Amino acid sequence: RQWQGAGTLSMGRTAIPCRFDADTIWLGFPAMAVQPCPVPTWANELLGTAPNGCALAGGDSGYLVLEMAPGTALESLPRPGDALAQHTTRALVITCRASGDAARARENIRLRYFAPQYGVAEDAATGSAMRVLAPYWQQAGLGPTLTALQSSAQGGLLHSRVAEGTTWIGGRVDMDGTTEPADA
Numbered sequence: 001r002q003w004q005g006a007g008t009l010s011m012g013r014t015a016i017p018c019r020f021d022a023d024t025i026w027l028g029f030p031a032m033a034v035q036p037c038p039v040p041t042w043a044n045e046l047l048g049t050a051p052n053g054c055a056l057a058g059g060d061s062g063y064l065v066l067e068m069a070p071g072t073a074l075e076s077l078p079r080p081g082d083a084l085a086q087h088t089t090r091a092l093v094i095t096c097r098a099s100g101d102a103a104r105a106r107e108n109i110r111l112r113y114f115a116p117q118y119g120v121a122e123d124a125a126t127g128s129a130m131r132v133l134a135p136y137w138q139q140a141g142l143g144p145t146l147t148a149l150q151s152s153a154q155g156g157l158l159h160s161r162v163a164e165g166t167t168w169i170g171g172r173v174d175m176d177g178t179t180e181p182a183d184a
Helices: 042-047 081-086 100-104 127-139
Strands: 007-011 014-021 024-030 034-036 053-057 063-067 091-097 109-114 145-150 156-163 166-172
Touching: 014 166, 024 156, 034 127, 053 127, 063 127, 091 127, 109 127, 127 145, 127 156, 127 166
Parallel strands: 063 091, 109 145
Antiparallel strands: 007 014, 014 024, 024 166, 034 053, 053 063, 091 109, 145 156, 156 166
16 A cells, blocks of 8 residues: 555565555566467367467476467357366467457457366466566567456456566556555
8 A cells, every 4th residue: 555666576485576656566577588379289179169379488387478469359259177187288368459349448369268278267467478478569569568357257467578588567546445564
């Protein structure tokens, strides 16, 4: 409630730079390499439609990005469920460029995130997916700044900025009133 500047989020031995900008909290992560790859043959079977592109990020347990046609109604795609683990150990990030109806949130892209093999059938708002999508879409020509609508049932609006080897992930943080700081 009181913090409104730059700082560091400390988690064990990891220190993540943080910034506060209006009503958005930004966390800075080292940029990830994203490499294009062929679309897996199983993707069409699992989603019921063929992706336009594909990329990998992270190690064998990292991320698989499937790019759908611009304006695809991602919310209508089926959840891959446990069948995903039969094909990959990677978390699945499905994305597309936003179409003209995106004006309500001014998003550039949309996404969904699935990792049932790790106990996450579908995540509502996924900052780690934005860490991957920021360089992916920058390579595709969308530039260093993105706004994304996560097309999960709950939805979530996420932001990213790529600058000087850091991918900044931002989102609005609302206090839920359930906890109070120890020294308010």
